[in-house]
Amino acid sequence: MILEATNISKSYGAIEACSDICLSVEEGQVFGLLGPNGAGKTTLVKIFLGLVFPDSGKACINGQIAGSSKARQKTGYLPEQFPLYEWLTGLDFLRFNARLYEVPTREETGAITRALEMVGLNGREKDKIRGYSKGMQQRLALAAAIVHSPPLVFLDEPTSALDPVGRRDVRDLINRLQESGATLFLNSHLLSEVEMTCTQVGFIKHGRLVACGDIREFMQPGHDISLEVEGLNPEILQELTQREKLVSFENRRLVLRVEDRKEIPVLVDYLVRHGSRVFSVQGESRKLEDVFLKLMQE
Amino acid sequence: MVLTFKEMINKRVVLLGILLTVLFVVFYGIGLHFVLQAPELKKGTSTFLAQQAGFQMLTLGLFCCMFLVGAMAVLVGSGSISREVETGTILNLVSRPLSRPAIVAGKYLASAALSMVYSVMLFGSVEALAIYLFHLKINPTSIICGLLFFSLLPLTILSLTTYCSTVLSTLAAGVIGFMLLVLAIIGGFIEQFGAFIHSSAMVNVGVVTSLLLPTDAVYRLAINQLLSSVPSASIQLGLTPFGVVSLPSAGMIVYILFYIIIFLVLAIRGFSRRDF
Numbered sequence: 001m002i003l004e005a006t007n008i009s010k011s012y013g014a015i016e017a018c019s020d021i022c023l024s025v026e027e028g029q030v031f032g033l034l035g036p037n038g039a040g041k042t043t044l045v046k047i048f049l050g051l052v053f054p055d056s057g058k059a060c061i062n063g064q065i066a067g068s069s070k071a072r073q074k075t076g077y078l079p080e081q082f083p084l085y086e087w088l089t090g091l092d093f094l095r096f097n098a099r100l101y102e103v104p105t106r107e108e109t110g111a112i113t114r115a116l117e118m119v120g121l122n123g124r125e126k127d128k129i130r131g132y133s134k135g136m137q138q139r140l141a142l143a144a145a146i147v148h149s150p151p152l153v154f155l156d157e158p159t160s161a162l163d164p165v166g167r168r169d170v171r172d173l174i175n176r177l178q179e180s181g182a183t184l185f186l187n188s189h190l191l192s193e194v195e196m197t198c199t200q201v202g203f204i205k206h207g208r209l210v211a212c213g214d215i216r217e218f219m220q221p222g223h224d225i226s227l228e229v230e231g232l233n234p235e236i237l238q239e240l241t242q243r244e245k246l247v248s249f250e251n252r253r254l255v256l257r258v259e260d261r262k263e264i265p266v267l268v269d270y271l272v273r274h275g276s277r278v279f280s281v282q283g284e285s286r287k288l289e290d291v292f293l294k295l296m297q298e
Numbered sequence: 299m300v301l302t303f304k305e306m307i308n309k310r311v312v313l314l315g316i317l318l319t320v321l322f323v324v325f326y327g328i329g330l331h332f333v334l335q336a337p338e339l340k341k342g343t344s345t346f347l348a349q350q351a352g353f354q355m356l357t358l359g360l361f362c363c364m365f366l367v368g369a370m371a372v373l374v375g376s377g378s379i380s381r382e383v384e385t386g387t388i389l390n391l392v393s394r395p396l397s398r399p400a401i402v403a404g405k406y407l408a409s410a411a412l413s414m415v416y417s418v419m420l421f422g423s424v425e426a427l428a429i430y431l432f433h434l435k436i437n438p439t440s441i442i443c444g445l446l447f448f449s450l451l452p453l454t455i456l457s458l459t460t461y462c463s464t465v466l467s468t469l470a471a472g473v474i475g476f477m478l479l480v481l482a483i484i485g486g487f488i489e490q491f492g493a494f495i496h497s498s499a500m501v502n503v504g505v506v507t508s509l510l511l512p513t514d515a516v517y518r519l520a521i522n523q524l525l526s527s528v529p530s531a532s533i534q535l536g537l538t539p540f541g542v543v544s545l546p547s548a549g550m551i552v553y554i555l556f557y558i559i560i561f562l563v564l565a566i567r568g569f570s571r572r573d574f
Binding site: 046049050051052053069070072073075077079081082083084085087088097100101102144 | 385391395571
């Protein structure tokens, strides 16, 4: 395990930011931590980086105590808010970070060039940061987080300041980092983003980790199909509810849960035989948003 | 440390401070020039009077320097850590493999080095002007010793404001720094006047303010180092509030060194235990 947390708790007065959190992330995974605002996501990441001291519990990164200099050497971090030294040039900022991460001098230029290329900022590195757009600043902060090629990268809302193209670029970057063997720990509000990039997810609510595991486990159980239907009588709806097939019915849009694709023609036939007129059928895989909302409402 | 150097050089307020300091030196020089134009001094009838006027103007200038250096040290030190915390740029440092004591020490050393250069240049300029224009005869060793003592001034203020900066906001740290600086100056006046009229209560008031921020003690020690070896200046030392009647004890020198170290240790401790 590249990251292992055991019984991490942290309170701010009466507010429990993290409560007895146990978590482990394997090497090479892209872990997405999901939760509503104030759930404790950022606090947990900050504990892993030694920016916040836990009240109890401990975390290890690559076998080193989280927060120690040796552990931080193995991590990259893009904070949610990423104010930079605006009076520096992008190149100076990356050089400064490379030195903080003790990148050998002879490798410094190569490491900076590689990081700039990865975030798509090459050509602008000699400009002052104060002249960068918000998106460019986020890219630069991201470059600073990976300039030393860390095995574990924490990204706290990495696309919050980016336009759709920038978001796609970050997704590509996450994929490239994963391909290069890095492990990524992603905090994001954007569920679709997590869905597209993460291999593992954890759901945090009021400081407690309420669910954690392979993202496929959360997405797998059944497919949803959406049908445009007219003439649906209440008895059929009741029957579908009893058979645990009904997800929702609103404005002629009937959403049913099926365990196997073979059930789809059977259900359509059933509806038609009972007097319903089916205009369209669309398959929908179960979305992370549904899982998220269900877990948060429980 | 290098980053702190660059940051200061890039700060407009620091550059503005340096510009105003240059203006101060220029005006001080013009002031000295006009003092020398006074009929009593111009005739050259009284070398003694000219020397006394020179020493008087020198202590006045050095006292102003003490305030300027103090203000600059408050300005630099009060935001050294807290400004980065307030803007969030501190995350660029504390999330990297750099120990927190190293961050505080780096900030302090960079601020101290720049403030000492500023201090030595300012005090040196004022001394040079007064010595040159009034033909004051001061032993070079005394000048160097005086400058060394003067350079303790920013170190003292910086250690206090750096500590405040690790646990308070920039504004609060700045207010505390300025208030204590002014308090130390007023306390210094009371102490000197108390010594002149032999009032131990007034001297004690000065000692207490020096315990809170020993900048006045540093200033008196520096002035004493600079002028005590000059026989014609010794009479001047006790005649103005800028001279030395009550000389800080050897214990106070030790206290100043401890003051610097203790506040630095507290700053490191405060910063190392803080959540970000």
